[in-house]
Amino acid sequence: MKRLLTFATIAAFASGVAYADTDLVKEGEKIFKTKKIGNCIACHAANGVKLDGPGSLGPKLQGLSAWPEQALYDKVYDPYTTNPISAMPPFGKNGVLSDHQIKAVVAFLKTIK
Numbered sequence: 552m553k554r555l556l557t558f559a560t561i562a563a564f565a566s567g568v569a570y571a572d573t574d575l576v577k578e579g580e581k582i583f584k585t586k587k588i589g590n591c592i593a594c595h596a597a598n599g600v601k602l603d604g605p606g607s608l609g610p611k612l613q614g615l616s617a618w619p620e621q622a623l624y625d626k627v628y629d630p631y632t633t634n635p636i637s638a639m640p641p642f643g644k645n646g647v648l649s650d651h652q653i654k655a656v657v658a659f660l661k662t663i664k
């Protein structure tokens with residue numbers, strides 16, 4: 552019985568993304584801050600992360616820990632779904648970031664209070 556339960560727990564964990572995983576958060580933070588990859592800091596300041604771009608094109612990111620993961624994923628994948636005139640590029644739709652990279656960024660965004 553104990554064995555069965557353990558197996559069920561592992562299966563449930565593997566089917567979803569472990570957004571609280573510290574390695575995934577670190578990877579996402581790197582993508583967020585690296586000009587050659589995500590370059591989010593060109594437009595967004597956040598939680599101790601300073602803006603590194605010509606202007607504050609995007610809003611300072613805050614309170615994102617309250618957003619559902621899927622909403623954050625969708626925003627990064629294609630901002631036009633929630634804002635048809637967004638100045639933010641569609642990172643997923645344009646193939647700039649892979650599915651895994653977007654999930655890593657979401658894991659980092661979830662840490663932004």
Ligand code: HEC
Pocket residue numbers: 583589590591592593594595608609610612613615623626627630634637638639640642656660
């Ligand atoms: C060229 C500038 C630009 C870049 C680069 C950019 N964004 Fe944005 N972002 C915006 C703008 C402008 C908005 C506000 C309009 C909107 O909601 O679409 C926004 C909105 C957002 C929001 C919603 C914030 C809120 O409080 O509603 C999130 C989350 C976000 N961006 C994440 C990211 C991430 C993660 C990256 C990097 C992968 C990124 N952005 C790169 C310009 C940018």
